[in-house]
Amino acid sequence: MEKEKKIEYIKEKGISKLVLEHENHKLERNKQLEHYEDVMYQCGKCGTCRTIFKEAGWERVCPSGEFGGFEAFYLGGKNLLTWGINSGQIKWTENLAKIFYQCSVCLACTQQCQIPEIHHYAGEWLMAMREEAVRLGFGPMSEQKRYTEHIMKENNPYLEKHENRLDWLPSNIKQSPDAKLLYFVGCTTSYREQNVAIATAEILNSLQIEFKILKDEYCCGSPVYMTGQTQKAKKIAEKNIEIFKDSGIEKIITSCAGCYRTLKDTYPKKFGLDHGIEVIHLPEFLLDKLNSGTLKFNNQINMKITYHDPCHIGRHMGIYETPREILKKIPGIELVEMIRNRHNAWCCGSGGGVRSAFKDLSAFAANERIEEAKKTAAEAIVSCCPFCLNQFKTHIKNNEIKALDISELVRKVI
């Protein structure tokens, strides 16, 4: 196929690389704004970032831009505003900060841009602008400040008590206190999508995997990092790593896409905390067990489903096929694709601090995705991110479509 000839994926970053393009600037990731100042001005706000490039009917891809209306809310606008700041043409204001925060950093825009440096690195300066906003006192948004304070106090962004974190845990789940494998549940799963936690723990039990869940599991820091509060997030990371080390953890499984991205990528690459612990996302683990024959699907689910790519494992980490391979192996499951899938997937609108600070945008994004899922005639929209799952459940009306996590389906067929 034409597309496959010209595009390949960069492992772990989920960024499509254009084979024919020349890379003129080799840049490092996770740097501050100044590091990118020699490339961001190349943008001409041509609008290519607004629609799927060359394929899938030129569908729109940017929830922030489609909702915000003005060019400032698309990547092109943000590139040039960043240039404006860097070159002293404009000044920081509350409104400028709001523009940069009114974005889930889903990075669908970067997939479309054909300017090599912007294609590969724009996500870095979108984050660097948030860091800068925090440094200058313009960020994060008030709702994000509130949840950050709660994370610092109660280790979760949901304004819940830390002592209730394990309330989901059924008594029949068997843990091994000396296990070196940790199931890192995550805040959303612990407090909002407990079915995912239960299903994951039961799957591990059924596979007779020795694992444990920490009594003192804390937020991974993703909601703090994604809102530009890097130093605070780093402190959270340091605390978590200390706990992991003290608990003798050598490997972590997580059912949360955001925790996975943070533990595996952000800790070592952004914070420089090379913890040496293997981190795997539940679907990766399941597929490995399926391929080795350890995991077998004994039951059947007759259901037509569609898969939603979470940004945190898709575009941020390059994992698109693993969950699909599992779903396709479940007897009775018919997997159908939405028009915007894989690197072109429309974001559910919950990440990047958007769901707390920009509820209208968040709802707009979720509803758009739900409508797209309904057009496939699927009975359920399946994902492997509890934040996406919770977002869909919140916005699905009248049970018109179900929202499920991959762990729930797998649990039913083993």
Add this chain to the structure above:
Amino acid sequence: MNNGKIVSELEKVVGEKYVSAQPEIQFLYHYDFITAEPEGKCDIAIIPNSAEEVQEIVKIANKYKTPVVPWVSGINFGSIATPRKGGIVVDLRRLNRVIEVNEDDMYAVIEGGVTWADLKGYLEKNHPNLRAGITWSPPGTGVVPACLCYGMFDLGMLGGTGAEFINGMEVVLGSGDLIKVGSCSLSNYWYGRQPLPDLAGLFIGWEGTTGIITKMAVKLWPKLPYRTTYLAIGAKMKFGVPVMLKLSKAGLGICDIYFVNLGWLQSVQELNEKDVIKDPVKNKMPDFFGLITTQAYTEKQHKAQCEAIEAICTESKLRIRPTEETQAPIQLWGCWNFARGGGGQWIGSYCSTRDIVKYYEQSREICIKYGRPPQFYSRLMFGGHYCVARTNINFNKNDPDEIKIARKLLKEIHDVVQELDGVVMYKPPKWAVQTYHDKTFPATSDLIRKIKQLLDPNNIMNPGQGIGGD
């Protein structure tokens, strides 16, 4: 200008969310962000959602005698959507609906803010047997502005410029009145401008200085099943051009002919200037690359056309072979090279086919004098009746010195090629418009001024741009 009062009135028209006078929003409308043209100034940006809202905006602008600048993507190589005198930028991006496609008469009625991506996506999904012409601008740019400003498509040999693809329009005049031109003005069909007085000319080529187009019908074309694009290579432009002219007059189902020099080819491949040879002719490298696309309804017809094209080129000692790409992609940016700093501008003109080689050689000499690789491009239009010739340059738009040199180089090319009779620049930047005035027959200039006065009595429409402006 009392921004606060105007903003407050505009908010009543479109809602608070779609009006802004904040510096972050103004910043993205004040400059083209590609060209070497100077910055302008946007006071207020507004995004209407209907023709009625556009009317109300223009009426408010008239009340305050404040400029109105129609805007879709704001990028074009003459910076003609850059507000030169401040005022209200009317961003048409919400008018992005395809209203109707008439398969029998092959046209689409679109709103004023429809982009090439919008139109192409809509046709692919709903009318896969029809296609629009494809322009070499990014997919986020507007269809209507491209047509109004004589943009050219990959169907130029069939249909001429974008302006010739226009069947009719709905327009909000500078006075705020709404009119329709073409068959749509007296029927439900938008099939053409004939046989009525052709009022489309009141808006085509005026660079948004007479009205804001809220709807337009554009011609579509059938996708024929057999299609081949040939690449013809020759040593020099002067050897290749006569062959292309011969092909353009030979029938043969040709829907597109364009040709470039080596410098242009290297630029679209994103090669950095330091990596390319400045003067390929001196270095005895091929400097003519022609692309000829032919299409047909039957295999037999197509085979005959291809054989004839190959024979004509081979007889004239051009090397020719079919290319892999059968259709120029929508996203092929005409003269934008990111490796060279993202800046791009041209001296682009319509002219007689007699002068293509002269145009190239004169502009080439100037580029070489400045130490820049010449980048030349030409397309034969409407069955070979006329052509486009243009010389592109790239520059680093983050480097003020390079921008200064770019301006000087562009001006020099402009002044030289304008000496060729019949060379008329399209999408001219403000500084080039004076040449229009100087060359135009005086009574014609008077008529242009009178028309402008009639349609835009308060001179609020995109002032400082276009031939009709001040």
